[in-house]
Amino acid sequence: GAVVSQHPSRVICKSGTSVKIECRSLDFQATTMFWYRQFPKQSLMLMATSNEGSKATYEQGVEKDKFLINHASLTLSTLTVTSAHPEDSSFYICSVKGVLAKNIQYFGAGTRLSVL
Amino acid sequence: DQQVKQNSPSLSVQEGRISILNCDYTNSMFDYFLWYKKYPAEGPTFLISISSIKDKNEDGRFTVFLNKSAKHLSLHIVPSQPGDSAVYFCAYSRGGNEKLTFGTGTRLTIIP
Numbered sequence: 001g002a003v004v005s006q007h008p009s010r011v012i013c014k015s016g017t018s019v020k021i022e023c024r025s026l027d028f029q030a031t032t033m034f035w036y037r038q039f040p041k042q043s044l045m046l047m048a049t050s051n052e053g054s055k056a057t058y059e060q061g062v063e064k065d066k067f068l069i070n071h072a073s074l075t076l077s078t079l080t081v082t083s084a085h086p087e088d089s090s091f092y093i094c095s096v097k098g099v100l101a102k103n104i105q106y107f108g109a110g111t112r113l114s115v116l
Numbered sequence: 117d118q119q120v121k122q123n124s125p126s127l128s129v130q131e132g133r134i135s136i137l138n139c140d141y142t143n144s145m146f147d148y149f150l151w152y153k154k155y156p157a158e159g160p161t162f163l164i165s166i167s168s169i170k171d172k173n174e175d176g177r178f179t180v181f182l183n184k185s186a187k188h189l190s191l192h193i194v195p196s197q198p199g200d201s202a203v204y205f206c207a208y209s210r211g212g213n214e215k216l217t218f219g220t221g222t223r224l225t226i227i228p
Binding site: 045 | 147160219
C-alpha cells in the first residue's frame with residue numbers, strides 16, 4: 001500500500017480563523033489526492049479531488065472559496081479551512097491512489113477539527 | 117446515482133465465529149467494490165476489493181462475495197478476532213480516477 005501522513009491530528013480554533021491541514025504521500029509521488037470529511041456517526045463524503053499542478057475538483061455543495069486546496073508538489077496537498085465556523089467542525093481525511101492498484105485509496109490518519 | 121447502503125448499523129459476534137457484513141447497491145455502474153476498516157479518530161484501512169467481473173475474492177481471513185443479480189456485497193471474516201472490532205465501510209469506484217463512494221458503515225464488535 002501507500003504511506004500517507006496527515007498533520008495535525010487534532011486542532012482547536014476560534015471561529016473566524018483559518019486552519020491548514022497537510023497531507024503527505026511518503027513513499028511515492030501522488031499526482032492525485034482526495035479530501036474527505038466525516039461528521040459524527042456518518043459516512044465519509046468526498047469533498048474534492050486534488051490534482052498536482054492544477055486546480056482541485058470540488059464535489060457539488062462544497063464551497064471552493066472556503067475549502068482551499070493546494071497541491072503544489074507530488075508529495076504534498078494542503079486543505080485550508082478559511083474563516084472556520086462551528087459547523088465546519090468535523091473529521092477531515094486525505095487519501096492517495098495506489099500505484100499498482102489504482103482503484104484502491106490509502107488514507108491518512110485524519111484531522112479532528114473543532115471550531116469554538 | 118449509485119447508492120450504497122449498509123442496513124445494519126451494528127453487529128456483535130463471538131470471538132472465533134464468522135462475521136458477515138452486508139452492503140446493497142442500487143445500480144450496476146461500478147468497476148470495483150472495496151471494504152475498509154476504521155478505528156475511531158483514525159483513517160480507514162483498506163481490507164479487500166473485488167472487481168465487477170468476479171463474484172468472490174479471498175485474502176486470508178477476509179472473503180468478499182459479490183452477487184450482481186441481487187446487487188448485494190458481503191464481507192466474511194473468519195475466524196473473528198477481538199482486533200476486528202471496528203467500523204466497516206463498503207465503497208465503490210468507477211474507473212481508476214474516480215472517487216470512492218462510501219456506505220454508512222457497520223460497527224462490528226467481537227465479544228471475547
